[in-house]
Amino acid sequence: MVTAFIMVKANTGEADRLRDNIETIEGVKSAHIVAGDVDIIAKARVETPAAVKEIAANQIQGISGVEDTQTYIAMD
Amino acid sequence: MRFVIIGAGRVGLRTARVLGEEGHEVTLIERDEATANRARNQGFTVIDGDGSQEALLEEAGVEDADAVGALTGDLNVNFSACLIADHYGCRTILRIDEEYRERIYRKYADVVDEVIYPERLGAMGAKNALLGGTIRAIADIAQHLQVVELTITEEAPINGYTISELQLPADSTVLAFGKTDGDLEIPTADESLEVGDRLVVLADFAVLSDVRQIVVGKTRGRAEAEQGADIESGTTTEDTEANTGGAN
Structure with missing residues (x-):
């Protein structure tokens, strides 16, 4: 299993909508609106690193209002 | 403090x-x-x-x-x-x-x-400068509501009428009136509207250009940038300029 944290930079004030959309993606365990230079941090737990990429690059970046994502894979 | x-x-x-x-x-x-x-x-x-x-x-x-x-x-x-x-x-x-x-x-x-968000105030100052003196944003009250000060021009349709004859669109209202060199005051009905006089109007963005057309007329700001006296309770020109500036 792979655990990943995905930082999401938005370009819309509709942070709630983004968070709710992200939370419905399969493999995403939780998503929170945070203060700072990113707007949302999502935690994903999936079978393979490729699935992480699918979630971040295709699904999350496909949501309107998402400007950019940055993914961190847990090593422990 | x-x-x-x-x-x-x-x-x-x-x-x-x-x-x-x-x-x-x-x-x-x-x-x-x-x-x-x-x-x-x-x-x-x-x-x-x-x-x-x-x-x-x-x-x-x-x-x-x-x-x-x-x-x-x-x-x-x-x-x-x-x-x-x-x-x-x-x-x-x-x-x-x-x-x-x-x-x-x-x-x-x-x-x-x-x-x-300081850039919002900076943008307001820049917009006023670009518009060239006949319309000046004083404050954003809400997302859709703005208080502006307009200066009556020669071409203005209301030039020569009185406050009571002034017909502004719905979603806009006159807050204050000032003669060319006078202070802004609560408007009275018989006050005559003449070139150089100033009206402070609260308006929805949707009708702002209509308000502008009625009070200022069609001509776009020739840079005759008149410095009107500031409303005491509102954001002054100085405040607006003081915040022009983005990053630290």
Whole structure:
């Protein structure tokens, strides 16, 4: 299993909508609106690193209002 | 009153200056050495370092400060500082770096009493300058509502009529009226509207251009930039210009 944290930079004030959309993606365990230079941090737990990429690059970046994502894979 | 301001850049320093001029006590925190020295040379009390550190905030006197302004360009620093300041019972002001975040922080940042976006005020000043003196934004009241001051021109359809004859669109209302060189006052019905007179109108953005056409006329701002007297209770020209400036 792979655990990943995905930082999401938005370009819309509709942070709630983004968070709710992200939370419905399969493999995403939780998503929170945070203060700072990113707007949302999502935690994903999936079978393979490729699935992480699918979630971040295709699904999350496909949501309107998402400007950019940055993914961190847990090593422990 | 006592204030702590984090960030001695363009926004923080000007805020400190204005507060200082009004007799308030201000301590700045700045992590960039050159920026800190510049403020110090101008007579401000400056503490060197990262304003998101509790020890530095304590050194700056957060314990008996009335309010803390987190005015750096770094949102992480600003938010942490507000968290700590809130814990000490201060009123907290957070500067945001991007406009869309205004809504998010207003809703979620419970520890923040007020969110400010200086670029909005800067843009208002720039817009006024570009429009060339016949229309001047005074304040954004809400997303859709703005208070503007309009100067009546020769071509204005209302030129020569009285206040009572003035028909503005729905969603707009006259707040104040001033003769060319006079102060702004509550409008009275028989007042005549002449070239150079000023009307302060509260209007929905949707009807702003209609209001403009009625009061100013069709000609677009020739740069005859008349400096009207400022409304005392409103944002003054000086305030608007003082905030023109983006990053620290």
